[in-house]
Amino acid sequence: MTAPSTGKPMRADARRNYERIVTTAQQAFAELGPEVALEEIARRAGVGIGTLYRHFPSREVLIEAVYRTNIEQLSQRARELLEIHSGADAFEYWLREQVAWVMANRVLATTLKAGMDHDTPVFQLCRTSIMDAATILIDAARDAGAIRSDVEPRDLLRFGHGIGVACEATPEAAERMLAITLDGLRTEKR
Structure with a gap:
């Protein structure tokens, strides 16, 4: 380091x-x-x-370090999943992990992001890191023929964030919401 x-x-x-x-x-x-x-x-x-x-x-530098570490860990997880799973499975597992992460860390992440200048190199690095993770997962799932061709990296991030926020108070609904979302993203219905 x-x-x-x-x-x-x-x-x-x-x-x-x-x-x-x-x-x-x-x-x-x-x-x-x-x-x-x-x-x-x-x-x-x-x-x-x-x-x-x-x-x-300063407090701001510490907040940035914590936020960057969170995003780096979530981004690295995409790469780890792709090393051990098919593109389709890695895509699904990461979306599930993203939802769980949002449900567990949304308040902290929102607070940390709110305390950061969005034009800083750290914030831009985090944005690039998480977008790159979403891109490699979508590319792998698309190459496997598992997801629709019109799915974009930002879609994956929005779905994960949206489900996580929506289910924060009702975590039992997360699995159903994930199943519906994943079914809508697939090229073939199960």
Whole structure:
């Protein structure tokens, strides 16, 4: 891992601290909201406040790091699924994981996105990363003849987000909504 601000490789202990702070911040933001005291995040991460500020000079930089980490993980999951499943199955599994992720993290993600400048390189990187993930999944499913030819990457993201938001308070409806959506996207009906 490299330091985002300098591009230089991090020492092993610095990398561990960075990762621990990001993980802890994600949990603290989810539990206490994005205005949680940075001192509380440092305490929970087991680092001094100076260490936190060395990696994240402001709350905004920490919010960006947490958001970027979330999006990178979801995007990487698309690639992992394609390595072990057919294009059609990877597409379906990722949509299901996206819905679950939205249901579990929507409030946090919305709050983090709202606290970011959408013109920043980090936000643009996240947008590109998630769009690339959706594109490779759609291309693989389309190449397998499994989905309609008019499905676009943004459609996949909208379906996942929409179902996740719609089912946040009624998670038992998510499977039915996913089944209906997937059936409508397929080239052949099951």
